[in-house]
Amino acid sequence: MRARTIFFLPALIAVLSAPLAAAGPLEDANRGLSLVDSGRYDEGIRLLTGAIDSGKLSPSCKAGAYHARANGWVGKKEYRKAAKDYSLAINLDPGRADFYFNRAVFRFNTGQYRQAVDDLSKTILKRPKDAKAYSYRSRAYKKLGDAKRAAADAARAKKLGGSK
Numbered sequence: 215m216r217a218r219t220i221f222f223l224p225a226l227i228a229v230l231s232a233p234l235a236a237a238g239p240l241e242d243a244n245r246g247l248s249l250v251d252s253g254r255y256d257e258g259i260r261l262l263t264g265a266i267d268s269g270k271l272s273p274s275c276k277a278g279a280y281h282a283r284a285n286g287w288v289g290k291k292e293y294r295k296a297a298k299d300y301s302l303a304i305n306l307d308p309g310r311a312d313f314y315f316n317r318a319v320f321r322f323n324t325g326q327y328r329q330a331v332d333d334l335s336k337t338i339l340k341r342p343k344d345a346k347a348y349s350y351r352s353r354a355y356k357k358l359g360d361a362k363r364a365a366a367d368a369a370r371a372k373k374l375g376g377s378k
Contacts, residue, residue, distance in 0.1 A: 239268040243279040250286040259286040277307035281316065293324055311340035315347055322350055327357045345374035 243265035249258030262283040265271055271279060284299035300317035307313065318333035334351035337344060352367035 239265040239270045240275060242268075243271065243275060243282070246279070246286075247282040250282050250289065253289065255286045255289045259283055259290075262286065273306050277303045277310065277313070280306065281310075281313050284320075285316065288320055293320070296320060309340070311337045311344070314340070315344070315350075318347075318350060318354075322354055322357075327354045330354045331358070343374055345371045348374065 242261045246258040246261030246265060249255075249261065251258075262279045266276060266279050266283070280299045280303035284296045284303065287293070287296035287299060297317075297320070300313065300320060304310070304313045304317065314333045315337040318330045318337060321327075321330040321333060331351055331354045334347050334354065337347040338351070341347065348367045348371035352364045352371060355361075355364035355367060
């Protein structure tokens with residue numbers, strides 16, 4: 215009995231000391247999202263890029279990875295890359311209101327008010343009770359000089375419980 219135990223022990227040690235198998239693309243995408251959300255943009259973008267490039271994500275998951283990577287690019291102030299990834303996410307999964315909303319906020323913050331209005335209008339079509347979307351669209355209309363539409367959206371946002 216003792217000989218078996220001695221033989222088994224080195225095998226167990228070898229198994230336990232072996233490096234863990236690399237995470238799959240979905241796990242990398244989820245970890246990348248968490249890293250981006252915590253401000254660790256470079257690490258998050260690296261994991262998200264690997265997941266995207268793996269070819270093993272479903273279209274919906276790939277869209278989510280592009281969206282998360284776009285948020286990372288925004289955090290790094292790499293706006294061209296962010297714009298490209300937001301659009302890739304939307305092309306893969308055009309039904310996601312949050313993708314349009316985040317691209318709209320990005321566009322608003324980079325002075326692309328007309329494009330922000332377009333994305334916010336799509337957000338509102340998908341989520342008609344989204345006070346933040348109405349509030350941002352109100353601000354974008356105001357920047358474009360359309361006081362009437364700005365006031366209407368501000369009133370709608372306030373009615374729905376948002377600011378402005």
